[in-house]
Amino acid sequence: MVKRVSLATVSCPVGRALDAIGDWWSLLIVRDAFDGLRRFSEFQKNLGIAKGILTTRLRNLVDLGVLEMVPASDGSAYQDYVLTKKGRELFLVVVSLRQWGEDYCFKRDEPHSALVDTTSGRPVGRLELRARDGRALTSSDTTVRKLDPQRTRNAKAARPSR
């Protein structure tokens, strides 16, 4: 995707994050990993995804450092897929999608799964964005400070490309 996007987009962390995660399947695999799924067959069953697509996505997530392969927890010859720190830090991406989905993708009173605080058993609070001084912020309180394209070009020229 990177080849098709502008320099401004490439200097945007949102664009890079989306480019890295790749597609919705990858994020659904990450969600399942948060839910405790570890085995190829578990992901395959839960997602109803073709084996070839799952193989590719898992390999990409391992290459990206979001998942790592570890010996199976049951002592069998299988490999388990577990989230790395980089993978676990996708948690708030998954939570933000969940909270928006809860608000807009279900009819009133339609049942859905819930994210609960394990200690209390109660649903978690809403995600919040705050200023450094603690004020709650909405989108209209914020601005994206773009890079000066000249500065970006110089910075790119000064180091080897990825």
Added chain:
Amino acid sequence: MVKRVSLATVSCPVGRALDAIGDWWSLLIVRDAFDGLRRFSEFQKNLGIAKGILTTRLRNLVDLGVLEMVPASDGSAYQDYVLTKKGRELFLVVVSLRQWGEDYCFKRDEPHSALVDTTSGRPVGRLELRARDGRALTSSDTTVRKLDPQRTRNAKAARPSR
């Protein structure tokens, strides 16, 4: 995508949110709308996206109620695309991707755009998930409480399908 996923996934707000948003292009369009882009040609130029793909994605986002078409702000015959409340509430999805992208998709000292609090001009704080009593929560402090499949089936049978 819904047809290929399990009942458990369909009762999951993350799965429904991903299914609704559709693909990364849609979320990049939403990001650009947060940045103030309003016109077809502006999205097209910034994303470097084929016109046909952009047309389809914009139509889907309007049908979904994430964007709405309004008379152009400059008084011309064009239509502008602006975020609805439902669209604006995707803000934290975009912010969570941004913060993960900042952490993991840039080299140290590599320049990138920044989300700033307009009042102070300073970068915003980190997104935080908290329990109802205010404790900060990570993924390991939470559990997804899945639905009883029997309850889901009964609930679905009790109302007309979408």
